[in-house]
Amino acid sequence: MKVTFKIKRYNPEIPGKDKPYWEEFTLDNVEPTDRLLEMLHRIKWEQDGTLTLRRSCAHGVCGSDAMRINGVNHLACKVLMQDLGSKVTIEPILGLPVLKDLVVDMEPFFDHYKHVMPFFVNDTPLPADGRERRQSQFDREAFDDTTKCILCACCTTSCPSYWANGKYVGPAAIVNAHRFIFDTRDQAAKERLEILSEPQGVWRCRTIYNCTPACPRDIQVTKAISEVKLAIRKGSPEGIIKVTEIVERVVNA
Amino acid sequence: MLHRVSGIGVVLFLVIHVIDTSWAVFYPELYEKAVASYQSPLFTVGEFALVALVVYHALNGLRISIMDNKPELWKYQEKAAWGVLGGTVLLLVPVFIWMGMHVVDHYAKPNVFVLPLAEVLREQIPFAAGMGVAVIAAVLAAGAYQMIAKPAEIQGSAKAQGSKLETFWWSFMRVSGLIIVPLVFGHLAMLHLLQGVFDLTLAGGRVVGVPTVGSPLSQAELDAVGLVWPAIQNGINDTGTATEFVAERWNFMLGGVAVWRLYDLALLALVTIHGFNGLRYVLTDYTQQYPVLRRASGYLCVMGAVVLLIVGGAALVATIEPTAIAMADEALRALHAAHGFAG
Numbered sequence: 209m210k211v212t213f214k215i216k217r218y219n220p221e222i223p224g225k226d227k228p229y230w231e232e233f234t235l236d237n238v239e240p241t242d243r244l245l246e247m248l249h250r251i252k253w254e255q256d257g258t259l260t261l262r263r264s265c266a267h268g269v270c271g272s273d274a275m276r277i278n279g280v281n282h283l284a285c286k287v288l289m290q291d292l293g294s295k296v297t298i299e300p301i302l303g304l305p306v307l308k309d310l311v312v313d314m315e316p317f318f319d320h321y322k323h324v325m326p327f328f329v330n331d332t333p334l335p336a337d338g339r340e341r342r343q344s345q346f347d348r349e350a351f352d353d354t355t356k357c358i359l360c361a362c363c364t365t366s367c368p369s370y371w372a373n374g375k376y377v378g379p380a381a382i383v384n385a386h387r388f389i390f391d392t393r394d395q396a397a398k399e400r401l402e403i404l405s406e407p408q409g410v411w412r413c414r415t416i417y418n419c420t421p422a423c424p425r426d427i428q429v430t431k432a433i434s435e436v437k438l439a440i441r442k443g444s445p446e447g448i449i450k451v452t453e454i455v456e457r458v459v460n461a
Numbered sequence: 462m463l464h465r466v467s468g469i470g471v472v473l474f475l476v477i478h479v480i481d482t483s484w485a486v487f488y489p490e491l492y493e494k495a496v497a498s499y500q501s502p503l504f505t506v507g508e509f510a511l512v513a514l515v516v517y518h519a520l521n522g523l524r525i526s527i528m529d530n531k532p533e534l535w536k537y538q539e540k541a542a543w544g545v546l547g548g549t550v551l552l553l554v555p556v557f558i559w560m561g562m563h564v565v566d567h568y569a570k571p572n573v574f575v576l577p578l579a580e581v582l583r584e585q586i587p588f589a590a591g592m593g594v595a596v597i598a599a600v601l602a603a604g605a606y607q608m609i610a611k612p613a614e615i616q617g618s619a620k621a622q623g624s625k626l627e628t629f630w631w632s633f634m635r636v637s638g639l640i641i642v643p644l645v646f647g648h649l650a651m652l653h654l655l656q657g658v659f660d661l662t663l664a665g666g667r668v669v670g671v672p673t674v675g676s677p678l679s680q681a682e683l684d685a686v687g688l689v690w691p692a693i694q695n696g697i698n699d700t701g702t703a704t705e706f707v708a709e710r711w712n713f714m715l716g717g718v719a720v721w722r723l724y725d726l727a728l729l730a731l732v733t734i735h736g737f738n739g740l741r742y743v744l745t746d747y748t749q750q751y752p753v754l755r756r757a758s759g760y761l762c763v764m765g766a767v768v769l770l771i772v773g774g775a776a777l778v779a780t781i782e783p784t785a786i787a788m789a790d791e792a793l794r795a796l797h798a799a800h801g802f803a804g
Contacts, residue, residue: 373749411627412746414464415525417538434532440628 209238211289213251215259216299217309228306231256240290245273248284248298260309268424271360274301275310281362281422301365303374317361320377324385324403329396347392354387354432356425363419363429369412376412377404379419379429386432389445397445405440413437464521465743467514472736474511477588479729479769482707483776489704489785490792496703497576497796498584499658505564508658512556512649517549519642526635556654563657574802595764596757603756630738637735644728662793664701668709670721671696688787704789708781722777729773737766 213233219225233251245266252259261284263273268286275284276299278292304312335341357380364370364378385404389397404410410433419429439445484492498504524541528534534541567573652658656669665677673696678686683699686692690708693699698706710721744758 369746372746375749405625405628407627409627411631414742415529417535417542420535420538428532428535430528430538431532431535434529434535437529437631438532441632 209240209289210234210236210294211238211247211292212295213247214295214297215251215309217259218306219258219260219308238289240288242289243285244277244287244289244292244296244298245284247289247296258309260311262311269358271358271424274360274362274365274424275299276301276365281366283360283362283424286424301361303365303367303371304361312365314361316374317364317378317380318359320364320381321359321384323377324381325396325400326381326384326388328388328391329394331395341393343392350392351387351390353427354383354390356427357383357387358425359384360424362422362424363427366418366422367413368416368418369414373408373412375408377409379413379433382410382413382433382436383427383429386436389436389439397439401436401440401443401445404436410437410440464518464525467518467521468736468739469743470514471511471518472740474507475732475736476592476765476769477585479733479773480588483772486707486776486779486781486785489702489789492704492707493702493789493793494576494584494796496658496661497574498581500567500574500662501576501578501581503578503581504658508653509557509560512560512653513549513553515645515649516552516556517545519638519645520545520548520552522638523642526638529635559654560657563659567657567659572802574797574800576796577800595761599757599761599764600753602760603753606756607753634735634738637731641728641731641735644724645732647724648728661698661706662701662703663698666698666701668696668698668706671709671713673697688784688790690781690783690786693786700786700790702786702789702793704781705786708786711777712781726774726777729777730770733766733769733773737762737769740765 211234213235215231215233216228217225217231218228233255235247235250238247245263248259248261252261261273261275263285264270266273266285268283271283273284274281277284277287278297281301284298298310300306300310300312304314304317306312330341359380361380363383364380367376367379370376370378382404385400388394389400413430413433415430415434417430419433420427420431423429435445482492484495499508521542524545528538528541651669652661660666667673675695675697677697678693678695678699683693688700691712693705694709694712696709696713698709711719711725713719713721741758741762744762745755748754748758
């Protein structure tokens with residue numbers, strides 16, 4: 209299979225390339241089961257060593273090779289060539305400053321992440337046996353989905369609200385707040401809900417649903433954001449999940 | 462995106478419509494011309510577009526409200542979005558046929574008065590100018606505030622801001638939307654489908670939502686009582702003026718209550734606040750990087766909402782002057798005469 213790659217490039221250090229421009233590369237002998245990241249490697253190693261991109265583990269775990277592939281955010285290492293066709297368009301993810309080619313400045317993204325207190329808070333003494341704070345399976349289920357986040361920024365940079373307004377905390381930060389807000393062992397839920405009820409918090413979400421299909425970990429991002437919204441309206445995370453779970457069971461029954 | 466465009470389109474017409482309709486009370490002679498504009502081809506096209514925008518915005522708004530309150534339904538999101546588009550088209554087919562029949566009926570009449578396009582456009586200049594002035598005023602005011610108060614730009618941590626306001630507005634948009642849907646569909650069904658904009662000014666025509674008493678008054682009878690309110694209140698637009706149409710509706714009492722005034726008041730209040738808060742959402746989404754413009758967006762929306770609520774509210778609580786219909790009748794005849802039209 210012969211595949212043409214149209215890649216958006218930018219290099220601020222070289223005159224003539226310091227404005228974003230498109231460049232095409234063609235590869236022969238592409239197997240349907242090849243991954244896109246391998247193809248980018250082939251371009252870099254065989255055709256143009258200056259092509260710049262981030263990648264680390266190359267197995268969909270580290271979340272460093274998020275890019276906009278045929279208009280949809282994805283991890284290059286998780287996309288198979290058979291799903292892309294013979295013409296592939298690749299751009300850096302939108303909404304963050306591009307540093308070079310496919311590499312963006314992730315600092316604004318991580319600032320939003322830090323802002324929601326993405327860490328466990330519990331000041332009470334450990335249980336008497338000194339081992340662990342126990343939790344029922346049902347309680348754990350409530351935030352299981354949002355523990356899967358790898359901070360690749362696919363969701364946040366697929367969000368039109370975030371494109372228009374980089375001050376919005378964005379889906380990824382809300383997902384990571386959700387992970388602790390709905391954890392029964394954590395004690396700072398109220399504080400996080402307060403942070404997210406600010407003008408640049410969850411209310412900037414317009415329920416567009418771009419983030420849900422963008423997630424390479426299949427996190428139900430919009431659902432998590434909606435649960436946070438409902439928790440803010442109720443003043444606490446309690447009951448939100450349980451009610452919706454019951455509805456789910458009735459619907460499924 | 463379509464939701465934003467449809468919302469803004471509806472707000473723009475809302476401004477014109479509320480101000481125009483208030484003229485029925487305050488400036489009957491201007492109102493006749495405004496309704497003549499509504500009956501011109503440009504506004505007929507606009508009317509179809511408006512109805513399409515309202516229907517889409519209503520259905521899509523319902524979808525978003527449901528999804529927001531039942532997060533577990535996310536799986537059906539894509540189907541629901543297509544369902545909204547399909548539902549809009551399905552609903553619009555019979556509605557457009559009905560509206561189209563009004564258009565065909567109207568132009569099939571032997572003698573049709575059409576306000577020339579140039580005049581229709583000239584009518585809209587004050588609105589465009591007014592909106593322009595409002596925008597400039599909002600930007601200037603925001604600029605002045607920026608220069609005088611020099612507010613510190615809020616960065617990163619929003620912890621200190623402590624605002625429950627956005628939470629309230631979010632709920633308000635959904636609750637008000639839910640109430641607006643039946644109100645606005647009722648409004649459209651009554652005035653655009655049952656009545657139709659052309660038959661608003663049909664002499665001797667029925668007035669939708671008001672029971673008919675007796676038969677249309679003849680010219681001789683009208684001359685006898687004089688075009689004086691409320692002598693001609695009978696559920697029929699005897700004079701064929703838009704002002705009498707509005708008066709018949711607003712002064713109709715059901716069990717001592719002016720039901721259509723109350724209905725329109727509820728619609729005005731909810732739609733204006735919903736519309737301008739929506740506009741604020743849209744504008745502030747795109748102006749976050751520019752403090753002055755962001756502030757101006759807020760000013761503009763508050764200003765717009767307050768003006769419409771005052772103008773529309775005043776019209777809805779004001780008494781219609783006994784001589785209003787005579788004035789309107791005279792203005793309508795003058796308008797026809799000016800364009801060489803013999804009704």
